[in-house]
Each structure stands twice: as C-alpha cells, then as structure tokens.
Amino acid sequence: MIQGSLVAIVTPMHPDGRIDEAAFRKLIDWHIEQGTDAIVAVGTSGESATLDEKEHCEAISLVVEHVAGRLPVIAGTGANSTSEAIALTACAREAGADACLLVTPYYNKPTQEGLYQHHKAVAAAVDIPQILYNVPGRTAVDMLPETVARIAELDNVIGVKEATGKVERITQIRELCGPDFAIYSGDDATAREAILAGANGDISVTANIAPAAMHAMCAAALAGDRDKAAELDAPLAGLHQKLFLESNPIPVKWAVAEMGMIERGIRLPLTWFADRYHDELRAAMKHAGIL
Template identity: 65%
Template sequence: MIQGSIVALVTPMKEDGAVDKDSLKKLVEFHIEQGTDSLVAVGTTGESATLDEEEHCDVIKAVVDFVAGRIPVIAGTGANSTTEAIELTARAKEVGADACLLVTPYYNKPTQEGLYLHFKAVAEAVDIPQILYNVPGRTACDMLPETIGRLARIGNIVGVKEATGDLQRVKQIRELTGDDFALYTGDDATSREFCLLGGNGSITVTGNVAPKLVHEMISAAINGDREIAEAIDKKLAALHKTLFIQSNPIPVKWAVAEMGLMAKGIRLPLTWLTEDCYDAVRDAMRQAGAI
C-alpha cells in the first residue's frame, strides 16, 4: 500500500505554456530529497485539463523515468469518457506507472450505478492498481461511500482519494471496505485529522511547497502522534488556506515559481496569480519555512 505524503505534482511550464522537462526533473529530485513518499503525475494540480493526450502521457513517462523507481508514481488517468479513461490508464501502465488515480467523470453527472460500471470497466480493462478519486466540488458528482464499498471488492481497485473534507466519511468508507483498502484525503486543511482517524495518507497540494513538513506531519498523524502532527500542521495552516485563494493550481504554481523551481508558466483558461494575492501567499510560505 502506498502511504504518507503523496504530492499532486504541478506540471512546470515555460512562459509560453510549453511543458518544461528540465524543471520537471528538478522538481522530482527536490521531492525525493525532501522526503515525499509518492508523486501523482498529471492530476488536477498537474493541469490534466489543459494537456492534450500525447502531452499527458509524455509527462507521466517523464516523471516515471526521472523517479527511476525510487518512490511510487501514481498517474492521473481519469476522464469523463470511459473509453478515454481506459486508454489513458493503459498508456500509463505501458510507461511504468505504479498505480493510477481516476477522478469521477465530470460534467455529465452519472448515477451511482453509472459510476460503478465506469470504474469497473476501467479496472477490468487494465491490470494496474487503481485509486478512485471523489472531488464533487470540481466534478458536480459525489461518489457515495456505498458505491466505493462496492468497487473495493474489485481486486485492482485499491483505494480512494476522498476530497470532500467530510471527516465522517473516513469511518464510513473504512467499515465498507476493510483495512486493506487505502484511504487518502484530497483536502489539505483536514488532512491531519483524516490521518489521525485512520487514513493512509494525503494526496496533497501543500506538499508542492513544503514537502518535508507535510511528510513529517502526515507520518506523525498516521502513527497516531497527535501532539507532533498538530504542532507541525500549525506551521502549514496558512499555506493550506492561501494555496486555494484562487483556483488550484494557480496559487501553487506561483509559489513553486517563487521558490525558483520553475518558470511562470500556466495555460489558459487558467491565469497567473493576481498581484493582490502575492503577500498572503508569501506570508504563508514564510510560516512554513518554504522561503
């Protein structure tokens, strides 16, 4: 089971929007050095919505190659078309990803049965560990704990990223799935409590900026060390908030650029962080020791 601080990696871009492989390699080395437990390539934070299919698969391959087996790589391969999700997942397996993260189909609002059949179809088509991803705030689709429980019976569906921020779901999902099913939070602000309640890790945005602290905080929470986890999380609290001051990944890409790890590149319809937000994000970065 992949556990701990799993960073939803930004996709570095040049100012013209081209993917910057040199900076991507630099980021991978930075995270391994800082203790990040695993990386997600081309998730929401990695701008999956603005990369075309070839770029999407190319970035996954590049991350796998740069990591070179040192930590697990999870590939973002979700789509609102089942056939597209199957294709992306198959290609991620081909390039050596350790697992795939599949968001619930967005915009088309499938029923719970539709969600079950969608994820079942992908799991049956591609033999690779698969992690469900529930983020109704972005997809307008909430996968209920009962549906997750049904899907957990499929052998290669191994976990869920639950990004509702609803801590009551930790116990609900655990009771419906069992101890061998991984529960990850996708909500940085509640990640400490999620892991103290029995979660296995955080698929984190904040970890892009303060990877060492997030790793230490999540490790402490998984181990039940509340006092240590709370003390570390206090340093991260402002960052958890300000990295969502505008739509993700706008603030986090600005922060990573501010750290000198990549250029000021983002793709439309996303825009660069507006100047009125700079001080708030900088202050939060200072509190976390990122600058």
C-alpha cells in the same frame, strides 16, 4: 500500501505553455531529497485538463522514467469519457506507473450506477492498481461511500482519494471497505485529522512547496501521535488555506515559481495568480518557513 505525503505535483511549463521537462526533472529530484513519499503525476494540480492525450502520456512517462524506482508513481488517468480514461490508464501501465488515480467523470454528472459501471469498465480493460478520486467540488458528482465500497470489490481497485474534506467520510469508507483498502485525504486542511481517523496519507497540494514538513506531519499522524502531528501542522495551516485563494493549481504554481523552481507558465483557461493575492500567500509561506 503507499502511505504518507503523496505530492500532487505541478507540471512545470514555460511562459508559452510548453512543458518544461528540465524543470520537471529537477522538481522530482527535489521531492525525493525532501522525503516525499510518492508522486502523483498529471492530476488536478498537474493540469491534466489542459494537456492533450499525447502530452498526458508523455508527462507520465517522464515522471516514471526519471523517478527510476526511487519512490512510487501514481498517474492521474481519469477523464469524463470512459474510453479516454481507459486509454490514459493503458498509457500509464505501459509507462510503468505503480498505480493510477481516476477522478470521477466530471461535468456529465453520472448516477452512482454510472460511476460503478465506469470504474468497472476501466478496471476490466487495464490490469494496473487503480485509486478512485472523489472531488465533488470540481466534478459536480459525489461518489458515496456505499458506491466506493461496491467498486472496491473489483480486484484491481485498491483505494480512494476522498477530497470532500469531511473526516466522517474517512471513517465510513474504512468501516465499509476494511483495513486493506487504501484511503487518502484530498484536502490538506483536514488531512491530519483524516489520517488520525484512519486514512493512509494525503495526496497533497501543500507538499508542492513544503514537502519535508508534510512528510513529517503525515508520519506523526500515521504513528498516532496526535500532539506532534498538530504541532507540525500548525505552521502549515495558512498554506492549506491560501493555496486555494484562486482555483488550484493557480496559487501553487505561483508559489513554486516564487521559490525559483519553475517558470511562470500555466495554460488557459487557467491564468497566472492575481497580484492582489500575492502578499497573503507570501505571508503564509514565510510563516511556514519556506521564504
């Protein structure tokens, strides 16, 4: 089971929106050096919604190829069309990803039965470990713990990223799905408490700019050391908040660029981080010891 701090890695881009492959490779190497436990490629933070299917598959392949087995790679392959989710998941399997992360179909607002049938279809079509991803704040649909448990009965569904920020959801899912089902927090602000409550790790935005600190905090929480985890998390608390001053990944791409690791590239309809927020996020980065 993959545990710890799993970075929801940004997709570096040139100012004209083209994917910056050289920067991507350097960023991957840096995360490995810093102790990141796994890379989640082309998820929300990786601008999955602005990449076309060919680019999406190429980005997954780049990450898998460059990581070269040094740590696990989870590919974001969710879509609001079941057929597209199957196609992207097949690409990830062909590329050699260790698992896939599939967001609940967004905008469509499917029923709980629709969510089950969607994931059943993807699981049946592509033989690769699959992780569910519940983020109702972005998708307008909430996958309930009972539905997670039902989908978890499918052979290749191995876990869930729960991004409601409700720690009690972690407890509910653990009780329903048992000890062998992977549960990941998708909310940095509550990740420490989520892990202490039984989650296996955090699929993290903050880890894009503080990978070593997030790895250490998650490791302490996984070891059950509540005091040490709280001590390590305290300097990061500002980042957990300020990285969402505008929609993710707008602030985090600015922060990674501020560290000199990527160019100022993002794709419409996302725009570059507004000037009026720079001082707030920069102060949080300084407090965390990043700048």
